Amino acid sequence: MKVFMDEDFLLSTDTAKELYHSFAEKMPIIDYHCHIQPREIAEDRRFENITQLWLGGDHYKWRQMRANGVEEYYITGDAPDREKFQKWAETLEMAIGNPLYHWSHLELRRYFGYGGILNGDTAQEVWELCNHKLKEADMSARSLIKQSNVKLLCTTDDPVDALKWHKRIKEEESFDIQVLPTWRPDKILNIEKPDYLKYLKELSRAAHIEIQSFQDLKKAMGKRLQYFKRMGCRISDHGLDFMVYAPAKEEEIEKIFSARLHKKDISAKDATSFKTACMLFLAEKYEELNWVMQIHYGCKRNNNGKMYEKIGADTGFDCMGDVASGTQLADFLNAVNERKNLPKTILYSLNPKDDELIGTIIGCFQNSDAVGKIQHGSAWWFNDNKTGMRKQMISLANLGLLGNFIGMLTDSRSFLSYPRHEYFRRILCDLIGGWVENGEYPNDRKTLEKIVKGISYKNAVRYFEFQV
Numbered sequence: 001m002k003v004f005m006d007e008d009f010l011l012s013t014d015t016a017k018e019l020y021h022s023f024a025e026k027m028p029i030i031d032y033h034c035h036i037q038p039r040e041i042a043e044d045r046r047f048e049n050i051t052q053l054w055l056g057g058d059h060y061k062w063r064q065m066r067a068n069g070v071e072e073y074y075i076t077g078d079a080p081d082r083e084k085f086q087k088w089a090e091t092l093e094m095a096i097g098n099p100l101y102h103w104s105h106l107e108l109r110r111y112f113g114y115g116g117i118l119n120g121d122t123a124q125e126v127w128e129l130c131n132h133k134l135k136e137a138d139m140s141a142r143s144l145i146k147q148s149n150v151k152l153l154c155t156t157d158d159p160v161d162a163l164k165w166h167k168r169i170k171e172e173e174s175f176d177i178q179v180l181p182t183w184r185p186d187k188i189l190n191i192e193k194p195d196y197l198k199y200l201k202e203l204s205r206a207a208h209i210e211i212q213s214f215q216d217l218k219k220a221m222g223k224r225l226q227y228f229k230r231m232g233c234r235i236s237d238h239g240l241d242f243m244v245y246a247p248a249k250e251e252e253i254e255k256i257f258s259a260r261l262h263k264k265d266i267s268a269k270d271a272t273s274f275k276t277a278c279m280l281f282l283a284e285k286y287e288e289l290n291w292v293m294q295i296h297y298g299c300k301r302n303n304n305g306k307m308y309e310k311i312g313a314d315t316g317f318d319c320m321g322d323v324a325s326g327t328q329l330a331d332f333l334n335a336v337n338e339r340k341n342l343p344k345t346i347l348y349s350l351n352p353k354d355d356e357l358i359g360t361i362i363g364c365f366q367n368s369d370a371v372g373k374i375q376h377g378s379a380w381w382f383n384d385n386k387t388g389m390r391k392q393m394i395s396l397a398n399l400g401l402l403g404n405f406i407g408m409l410t411d412s413r414s415f416l417s418y419p420r421h422e423y424f425r426r427i428l429c430d431l432i433g434g435w436v437e438n439g440e441y442p443n444d445r446k447t448l449e450k451i452v453k454g455i456s457y458k459n460a461v462r463y464f465e466f467q468v
Contacts, residue, residue, distance in 0.1 A: 004105075004117070005102075005105055005106070005109070007021075009426060010386070010423075010426040010427060010430055011426060011429060011430050011433070012430055012433075012434065013430070013433045013434055013436075013437045014433075014437070015432075015433035015434075015436045015437050015443070016429045016430040016432070016433025016434065016437075017429075017433070018433075019429040019432060019433050019448060019452050020425060020426055020429035020430075022449075023429075023448070023449050023452040023453050023456075024425040024426075024428065024429055024452050024453070024456045025422075025425070026149075027149075027425075027453055027456040027457040028149050028150070028151045028457055028468075029148060029149055029150045029151065029418060029421050029457070030150075030151060030152050030153075030457060030460040030461060030464075030466065030468070031150055031152070031153040031154070031409055031410050031418070031421075032152075032153075032154050032235065032406075032409055032460055032464060033154060033156070033182070033235075033237065033294065033409040033410075033411055034153055034154065034155060034156070034409065034410045034411060034412055034413075034417075035155070035156050035411065035412060035413045036153065036155055036412070036413060036414075036415065037155070037165075037413070038155050038157075038163075038165035038166050038169065038179060038181075039165045040141050040415075041141050041142060041145070041165070041169055041175075041179055042165040042166075042168040042169050043141075044140045044141050044142045044143075045140065045141040046134070046139070046140050046141070047134055047139075048081075048131075048134070049081050049082075049085075049127075049130070049131045049134065050085060050126070050127060050130035050131060050134065051081035051082070051084050051085045051088075052081065053134070053414070053415065053416060054085075054088070054104075054107075054414070054416065055084055055085070055088060057413045057414075058413065058414060059314060059315055059316035060100060060316075061088060061091075061100060062075050062076065062315065062316040063316040064091050064092075064095060064098065064100060065087055065088060065091045066316070067091075068087075068090070068091040068094055070087045070091060072311075074087040075087075076311050076315060082127060085123060085127055086120065086123045089118050089119055089120050089122070089123035089126070090119070090120040090123070092104060092118055092119065093119045093120060098385070099384065099385040099386065099423070102386075102423060103417075103419060103420060103423065104118060105117070105118065106419035106422060106423065107416045107417075107419055108126065108130075110148075110419050110422075111133075111139075111144065111147075111416055112126075112129060112130050112133050113133075114126060114129055114130075141415050142175055142177075144415040144416065145177055145415065145418075146177065148418035149418075150177055150418060151177065151178070151468045152177065152178040152179075152180065152466055152468050153177070153178070153179055153180075154179075154180045154181070154182045154234075154235055155179065155180070155181055155182060156182050156184045156237060157181040157182055157183065157184060157228075157233075158184060158185075158187060159183060159184075159185050159187075159188060159203065159206070159221065159224040159225075159228070160199075160202045160203050160205075160206040160224070161181070162206070163181050163227075163228070163231045166179060166180070166181050166231055166232070167231070170231075170232070178232070178466070178468065180231075180232045180233060180234065180235075181228055181231055181232065181233045182233060182235045182236065182237050182294075183224075183225065183228050183233055183235070183236040183237070183291075184236070184237045184238075184239070185221070185236070185238070185278075185282065186238065186239050187199045188203065188217070188221065188278060189238075189240075189274075189275045189278050189279070190275075191256070191257070191260050191266055191271050191274045191275070192266050192268075192271040196260065197260070197261070197263070200217075200261075203217075203220055203224070204220065206220075206224060207219070207220035207221075207223040207224055208223070209223065212261070213254060213257065213258070214250075214253050214254050214257040214277070215254075217257065217278075218281055221278075221281070221282065221285070222285065225285055225289065229289055229291075233291070234290075234291055234292065234464055234465065234466070235291060235292045235294060235464065236282065236286055236291055236292070236293050236294060237294040237295075237296065238279070238293070238294065238295050238296065238297075239296050239297075239299070240275075240295065240296065240297040241297070241298075241299060241300065241301065241321060242297060242298070242321060242325055242328075243295070243297045243298075243325035243328045243329045243332065244272050244275045244276050244279060244328065244332070245276055245327075245328035245329070245331045245332040245335070246269065246272040246273045246276050246328075247273070247276055247277075247280070247335065248273040248276070248277065250277075252273065253273065253274060253277045256270045256271075256273060256274050257274065276332070279332065280332075280335060280336060280339065283336040283340075283342070283343060284336070284339060284340045286343040287336075287340050287341050287342065287343040288340075290343075290465070291343060291344075292343065292344045292345070292346060292463070292464055293343045293344070293345045293346070294345075294346045294348070294377070295329075295345065295346070295347055295348065296348045296350070296377075296380065297321075297325060297329075297348070297349055297350070298320060298321045298325065298349040298350035298351045298354065299318050299319075299320070299321055299350045299381075300318065300319050300320065300321040301313065301317075301318045302317055302318065303317050303318065303319055304317040319382075320350045320351045320382060321350065321351065322351060325349070325354070325357075326354070326357045326361065329347070329357075329358075329361055330361050330364065333345070333361070333364075333365055333374075334364075334365075337365060341369070342365055342373075342374075344369070344370055344373050344374070344375075344463065345365075345373070345374050345375070346374075346375040346376075346377045346406070347361070347362065347374070347375070347376060347377055348377035348378075348380045349380075350380060350381055350382060350383070352379075352383050352388060352391055352392070355376070355391060355392055355395035355396075356395055356398075356399065358376045359376055359395050359396060359398070359399030359400055360399060361374075362374040362375065362376055362400060363399065363400060370463065371404050371459075371462065371463070372401065372404030372405070372406070372459070372463065375405070375406055375463070376392065376395070376396050376400065376405075378392065378405075378406075378407060378408050378409060378424070379391070379392040380411065381411065384411070384420065384424075386427055389424060389427050389428075390427060390431055393405070393427075393428065393431060394431070402451075402455070403450075403451045403454060403455070404454070404459060405454075405455050405459060406455075406459045406460040406463050406464075407424065407428075407455045407456060407457070407459060407460055408420065408421050408424035408425070421456075425452075425456050428452065428455060428456070429452060432448065432451065432452065436448070
């Protein structure tokens, strides 16, 4: 019987162990998609206790606590932090097979030196150990990033954001880790939302353009894109409930936009046509800017109406959507490619049944513009577990070139999430090592080193053209 989480955790063959320890383990981290708040980096936030650092904003953990029958008072409510931590420790006992069990213990080992097991009985011991450790100088936000061997990270930022915290970070010479903004224009596209007109006013102020038409909207987006570029942005990201492609003539889009400006109801069809027009316009701009376009789709959000009204969005009540999106996705990429060359693009679906679909679509648009120009994004959200990661990589290997994959991201709001890269790398090395030991790939150490180091770090540096 193997010891729990020893140095060869998740590595089941000798080749897997060699690949991980020799090639993957020490590679730096490029975290090209996360939801960390730049203000917390700029202010070098310190955390009073492990609950603030671990449970604040982490809807992954909140979902599991609800599944364990924990009252909301101890999850997002006003319960004392010590009591919230106790409830999480008791929940973790039941999380056998869940990636949170592995992530939590990896984080305890890597940042706090705790080699034991967190459960209801050990909660007080772990609470005291972690809180004592958090008082040390090297446990601030920036220090946690540095000790994680992160070279560059990209936050997620709204087009109206002044990016003042990015400015402050960039100006401080003592912090040499790059923190770059990512353009996330979801609110521009969401014309059907009740607060859309209020948001347009914010965009008008940020761009110094009075938005009275769709043409004005495009001008405003163009100005903000240029501002983000000056601030070092190289990536866009779109969070779509479903992949949109319903093209319409420019005059139709103007009518739809005008109707919304005059507070008229917008049909679902009109909303989709408007979003398509925005996506087509933005994709062209990304190509001009030499940006990477990320598209995350397939999430059905805010399913529990009562809880959404009570505590809002991004609190653990989203699920996979089940929508037929392959035709729309392929047609959208083709339309962009015909209007202007398709930018480098990363595609993520929240539904793992789309892995093969994405794998076949990306093959239609690869060319010599870049190595692996169109990427099948890493297993995302509900899929960033051992099963989901293996499935995504096997699908990519079956239908494309796994060796050109740009690898893992945290997609997290926590400064303790970087062991997810370790978790991914161990799974990657175990998968490849198994193929080698089974005689499915030669034991060519030079090529294996190139593949493993590439997927762990180097491919992302090349793909995004980061200067690190």
